[in-house]
Amino acid sequence: MFANDWFSPAQLLGYVAFVLGVACFLQTDDRRFKWFMTGECIAYIAHFALLGNPTAVASLSLSMLRSLLSLYTRSKWVAVGVVAANIGFGLAIASKPSDWLPLTASCLGTIALFTLQGIPMRLLMMCGTGLWIANNLIVGSIGGTALEVVIALINATTIIRMLKARPAARTPQ
Secondary structure, eight states: OOOSOTTSHHHHHHHHHHHHHHHHHHOOSHHHHHHHHHHHHHHHHHHHHHHTOHHHHHHHHHHHHHHHHHHHOOOHHHHHHHHHHHHHHHHHHOOSGGGHHHHHHHHHHHHHHHHOOHHHHHHHHHHHHHHHHHHHHHHTOHHHHHHHHHHHHHHHHHHHHHHHHSOOOOOOO
16 A cells, blocks of 8 residues: 655655644644645645645645635635636546545535634534545555544544633523
């Protein structure tokens, strides 16, 4: 499954994406979350380009753009445009069913970043994380698989931290 050298340039970039992804999902501030996600996408684009996975590169390029755009607008029309672009890339370059995993993950992330905040945003991102785990196992991404498994754990921990930080609901007396 992981036929690549653990220290090849492709895998080293996967480890950089790992560090940025962990930092991203540790954030409780949505704005900082989106900035770290942009950095993670940049490292991931280079990683998957070197691994020869064009659908992941296309999906991540749109994810990077989407993360940046979501810092400046919450327009549902922009979100629809990014989702449509993902579907368009998929129709143009997907050659097998597994090619749709990163594209679908990107669509879920787009919906999350443009329409949700806080815990709901992170829960939908968790769904995309599951799709990325499957994609990374299929293409042999060591750093990417480790990243997404750790992201799932960190995201769950951050969600719990955010739940605990909520003010206690008042009960009527």
